[in-house]
Amino acid sequence: MKKETLLYSVTPFDPAGHRLKVCLTINNPDPGGQALSMPAWIPGSYLIRDFSRQIETLHASSQGQAVAVAKTDSHSWLCAPCAGPLKLEYTVYAWDLSVRGAHVDETHAFFNGSCVFLSVTGQTQTPCHVEICPPPHTKNWKVYTSLPEATGHKRAARRHGYGMYIAPDYDALIDHPVEMGRPQVVQFTVHGAEHEMVFTGVIPKLDLERIAADTAKICATQIELFEPQSRRAPFLDSSIRYVFMTMVTGDGYGGLEHRASTALVTSRGDLPTRGQAKAPEGYQNFLGLVSHEYFHTWNVKRIKPAVFAPYDLSRATHTELLWVFEGFTSYYDDLILLRSGVIGESDYLRTLGKVIGNVRRGTGRLKQSVAESSFDAWTRYYKQDENSPNALVSYYTKGSLIALGLDIVVRQATGGARSLDDVMRLMWQRYGRDFYQGSGTGIAEDAMPGLILEATGVDTSEFIQRYAYGCEDVPLDELLSQQGITLNWKAASATPTLDARLRTIHGETQIATVHEGGCAHAAGLSAGDILLAINGLKVSDSASVDRLLGVYRPADSIDVHVFRRDELRAFRVKLAAPDAHECVLERTASDTNAVPT
Numbered sequence: 001m002k003k004e005t006l007l008y009s010v011t012p013f014d015p016a017g018h019r020l021k022v023c024l025t026i027n028n029p030d031p032g033g034q035a036l037s038m039p040a041w042i043p044g045s046y047l048i049r050d051f052s053r054q055i056e057t058l059h060a061s062s063q064g065q066a067v068a069v070a071k072t073d074s075h076s077w078l079c080a081p082c083a084g085p086l087k088l089e090y091t092v093y094a095w096d097l098s099v100r101g102a103h104v105d106e107t108h109a110f111f112n113g114s115c116v117f118l119s120v121t122g123q124t125q126t127p128c129h130v131e132i133c134p135p136p137h138t139k140n141w142k143v144y145t146s147l148p149e150a151t152g153h154k155r156a157a158r159r160h161g162y163g164m165y166i167a168p169d170y171d172a173l174i175d176h177p178v179e180m181g182r183p184q185v186v187q188f189t190v191h192g193a194e195h196e197m198v199f200t201g202v203i204p205k206l207d208l209e210r211i212a213a214d215t216a217k218i219c220a221t222q223i224e225l226f227e228p229q230s231r232r233a234p235f236l237d238s239s240i241r242y243v244f245m246t247m248v249t250g251d252g253y254g255g256l257e258h259r260a261s262t263a264l265v266t267s268r269g270d271l272p273t274r275g276q277a278k279a280p281e282g283y284q285n286f287l288g289l290v291s292h293e294y295f296h297t298w299n300v301k302r303i304k305p306a307v308f309a310p311y312d313l314s315r316a317t318h319t320e321l322l323w324v325f326e327g328f329t330s331y332y333d334d335l336i337l338l339r340s341g342v343i344g345e346s347d348y349l350r351t352l353g354k355v356i357g358n359v360r361r362g363t364g365r366l367k368q369s370v371a372e373s374s375f376d377a378w379t380r381y382y383k384q385d386e387n388s389p390n391a392l393v394s395y396y397t398k399g400s401l402i403a404l405g406l407d408i409v410v411r412q413a414t415g416g417a418r419s420l421d422d423v424m425r426l427m428w429q430r431y432g433r434d435f436y437q438g439s440g441t442g443i444a445e446d447a448m449p450g451l452i453l454e455a456t457g458v459d460t461s462e463f464i465q466r467y468a469y470g471c472e473d474v475p476l477d478e479l480l481s482q483q484g485i486t487l488n489w490k491a492a493s494a495t496p497t498l499d500a501r502l503r504t505i506h507g508e509t510q511i512a513t514v515h516e517g518g519c520a521h522a523a524g525l526s527a528g529d530i531l532l533a534i535n536g537l538k539v540s541d542s543a544s545v546d547r548l549l550g551v552y553r554p555a556d557s558i559d560v561h562v563f564r565r566d567e568l569r570a571f572r573v574k575l576a577a578p579d580a581h582e583c584v585l586e587r588t589a590s591d592t593n594a595v596p597t
């Protein structure tokens with residue numbers, strides 16, 4: 001009997017109108033009526049997005065006859081029973097230039113399967129064929145994806161070509177985004193595994209060779225960390241290549257991980273160009289992003305929280321462990337830049353100092369633990385507002401400091417014989433390496449102290465209780481000093497500030513966030529207030545606020561005039577000395593078990 005498959009095709013049929021057409025053929029639909037659904041969220045981005053809302057038209061038919069189809073909830077449909085194969089045809093609006101979405105115009109098409117492919121209820125384990133078809137009137141686009149090309153099929157795609165691709169099941173189908181167009185591309189091989197970097201957008205003189213050389217070092221260091229003997233790249237269970245897909249914009253930053261690829265957005269100014277003696281300052285951020293998403297190939301795409309194995313894409317799925325999956329990944333992203341030689345120790349310590357300062361700045365860290373922040377990612381971290389710095393802690397940044405703390409504690413306790421690397425390798429061997437071949441289980445919510453103990457012999461349960469499940473600051477001054485690194489705090493400037501975050505929009509300078517406990521808070525200034533004058537002198541932008549405040553000293557009182565709801569209001573602000581929120585790290589002694597190189 002012929003092996004059952006689901007057949008999808010996707011065509012950017014209306015680039016000017018930003019529309020994709022999708023056809024889905026189900027050879028053996030449920031005789032009682034076939035149910036279908038769209039994901040409500042995309043793995044890696046913990047917010048209900050209701051991708052079904054971008055489906056404009058949807059028709060079902062069987063052997064040329066229309067089949068009735070009814071919506072049963074926000075993202076599900078039910079087709080009337082039919083005798084033969086069921087065919088669905090629908091259009092998807094694709095004008096979301098984000099790593100989570102789909103975006104089509106005359107220059108390119110990018111889509112995540114989560115935005116595009118209906119899931120066939122009862123057949124999520126059925127292998128899928130997906131035919132990627134060209135837009136009208138454009139013949140010279142190429143296709144970039146980690147989806148494997150079909151073999152032995154008469155319409156099988158060739159490398160970078162249109163035609164048939166395959167996925168073993170629905171979970172895989174939506175985990176290989178696709179970019180089409182004429183991007184700038186560079187390839188390299190690391191430990192025998194192919195990698196490809198694809199840059200979409202106008203980037204004159206992009207230095208592809210430099211980026212490829214640096215990225216190859218990052219990839220090699222990570223593969224060696226997880227597989228010191230075999231040096232086998234993790235994605236070879238799913239694809240013959242790893243693809244970095246980067247959309248380059250004027251001002252963007254972000255990424256989303258997949259099992260054999262990542263979608264990135266970066267700023268044009270952060271990328272190196274040919275002939276530059278020195279790469280732009282933001283290039284380290286880009287490489288940090290590359291390192292972060294690549295690390296996820298192990299940590300979260302294969303080593304997963306148990307509740308993500310498998311994903312339930314119909315509703316929010318809560319885990320307290322994002323401080324491990326995002327926090328540990330954030331710790332290793334910059335550390336790998338250092339270990340691979342892409343940056344030096346002074347750059348590493350400066351970056352680490354910034355993270356420590358960012359965590360310390362918000363009072364939210366005293367109210368919410370990273371375990372709570374992980375659990376509430378769906379309603380809080382992903383729905384930030386003007387009060388978030390006062391109410392939330394980031395499981396990324398504080399999670400990375402917990403990882404650093406654990407790494408130092410383990411190194412100290414074992415005289416450098418064990419480290420967090422051993423924990424990562426144990427999790428990889430037990431849960432990750434065979435995830436897509438084996439039973440596909442994940443890490444239980446309470447498993448971390450036991451795993452760390454098993455991997456290193458060090459009991460860190462109290463540490464985890466205090467810093468991950470409690471709100472205490474990780475005692476990094478003490479821990480880092482044991483590593484020969486001193487931690488000092490200093491104020492960003494000597495002059496007083498309002499202790500509020502400002503932003504200038506359309507020539508108006510507004511308060512974006514009032515920091516809890518600061519002088520703006522004490523005076524009654526609020527987020528949304530439009531700053532007009534400080535002691536009678538006009539505010540024109542954020543820099544003018546600094547200038548106007550520069551003549552005063554802590555404990556001086558000033559009048560601040562603002563518009564709130566179009567009403568003129570005056571506030572008397574007693575200035576305070578600026579808080580010492582800038583963290584400066586310095587190596588003062590060399591240490592043998594040393595952080596973290």
Ligand SMILES: [Zn+2]
Nearest residue numbers: 292296326329
């Ligand atoms: Zn991440």
